[in-house]
Amino acid sequence: MSAFREGGRFPDASTVGIAATLVALPFVLPSVTLASEVLVFSVAALSCAFLLGMVGLLSFGQGLFFGIGAYVSAVLLKDHGLATLPAVAIAAGASAIGAGLIALLAVRRHGVYFVMLTLAFAQMGYFAMLALNHVTGGENGLTGVPRPPLLAGMGALSGSEAIYAFLAVLAFAAYLLVQRVGASPFGSVLRAIRQNEPRAEALGYDVRRFKVAAFALAGLLAGLAGAMHTVFLGFAPPNVIELEMSERLLIMAIIGGAGAPGAAFVGAGFYVVMADWLSTLWPRWLMLIGFLLIAIVLFLRDGLWGGAAAALHRLRGRGHG
């Protein structure tokens, strides 16, 4: 199992498990579009889980980078006629740069002050979107975003299945990237910072620089998810950059558990599918999600992924006994 907290091998059994899940998802869920939504939010939640699980940084700003990715890709596809893949890559890169710049300020503070700074930037992002309504479409969002070929000369990206396949490749690439980082020396330093920051500094590591790099990488993931969202919907809605989006991504990461990259996929999948189902049963379904979050924080601190891993471990122990 590839864990943020203890490090792990790359690739490992979870890599195969995630690949198999991505293939099976559209056949298991009621619709391909629901499966696509799961993928988008899995990558976004991965961004939160990476920061929280690997570096110990609780960010309320991931919705901002998700929004940057969504809007930059929408503008590139709609107004500049770029092919899908370059637009997605540039959007993710723009989010990474934005995250890096914000991190230069934010990582100067720790704990609740860091959280407040990310919250403040997320709020500013929303109002910037409203102020730049000639670019972003304001409260109406950016509609009519085309889905051009992946690269110039290729066939157009059309049909729910083709879009799902494209998103699945991107989601898997994001998973591999995070897993690879987790297994690298860079990942070891990030873990050291989370476990004991003064000691990591005393060992000669430039802690601030490592945190900025980690935050930028998380921004890249969130931006990639935002761009995937735009490609999926053909639309950049205004709520992609609202504060509520940051909260939603964090809730997904906590439900899954921030201990491993796969946990983000579990958390996002659980949230999206439950929201889809519960909303048909009770209009105040968000209350149920609230209860669930409380239960997970109190009784399952490593989230669904951690809970499942612990249960598996106990079963194996019994088997050996």
Next chain:
Amino acid sequence: MMRRRTLFGASAGMLAVPSLARAQGGQLQVAGVYSLSGTFANVGDLLNKGTQWAFEHYGNAAGQRINYTLLDDQGDPGRAVRRVQEAMGQGVKHIVGCTTSAIALAVAKEVHARGGVYIHMAGADEATGSECNRASFRWPGASFTAINATVRPFIERNANAKRWYTITGQYVFGESLLTNLKSVLQDAGHQHIGNSYHSLSEREYSGYITAAISARPDVLAICNFGNQTLDVLRQAVSFGMKRNVKIVVPWSTGLDQFQAWGPDICEGVYFGVNYWHGVEAPGNRVVQQVVRQKTNGTTNYLQACGWAVAQMLVEGANKAGSTEIPALIRALEGLSYEGPTGTELIRAEDHQVIKDYYLMLGKARSAMRDPADFAEVVAGTKAFQPPERTGCRMT
């Protein structure tokens, strides 16, 4: 154990079965896009009920039994688009409703691209302007209508009230109301002496109201909608502005807002509304009757709006004698019918419904004939941009 298995089986089944049944022969599958959960659940619920009751009332369209399904977008435009993609993938081609303009504009593009028809109640000017398309139709009047149908008749009746001050929500709709208002005032030779912007997150407006009082206007206009309008008017009245300033609220949802304000606040205030239950019209009588049967209450704007979009679909299909999309769109263009505000006409050029928008004057508590009789209709005007000025290029 058996019970647990059964429950699990049922739950898994609900997850696995698509939320919409596939289109069946002789049935017209219609989907409504409303927010029944999330931030706009209270609005979406009333809109959805209006639509549902209308379809129940009509029963058939072009001889086909109507099968109405709700798509809960949870107040999220992205989810709305996804649910529409899903429904249309299952063969649904007839979509109605929206809770916000962002949802309507996005759904309109999706439905158009997938060869369906979409009838909605978005407030954004773009819906029948720069973002119009062949598949989308809009029932209510938007910001141009709201200002022209309230401010012009107000000026005719209050020619001496020349100095206007505005308090505006700083976002697209508020800006749009303000721009149209300035243009009407300029036409009429009246003065716009000042404006205070406030953000969408504000709840306390005393600073803006004292700024308005110190400017000594004859008229205060509140350019906004929803709960913020409720709060701005409440606070303006509590600051005593009604004593020597006339107050105009060009965009109000009518009855539900009047009930929230109460007659002491509404008295003497001018409001603009898209629908009023007291209007004598055959179409309105039908709506009133059905809503009274269902709720034992008076029809409000949201219920009427939900009703209106459903009625348009049925009237269009009946005229076309078919639910096929090209025939239905052709039938809807130029269609005239008895709607909730009287005789309504769907303008072919931009797919905007041409209907009355009302200027209302709040009544004193002692003058109310029944608990819903908050205001009298001062004027009903069909004030719409000429098609060539809407910016609509039909695609």
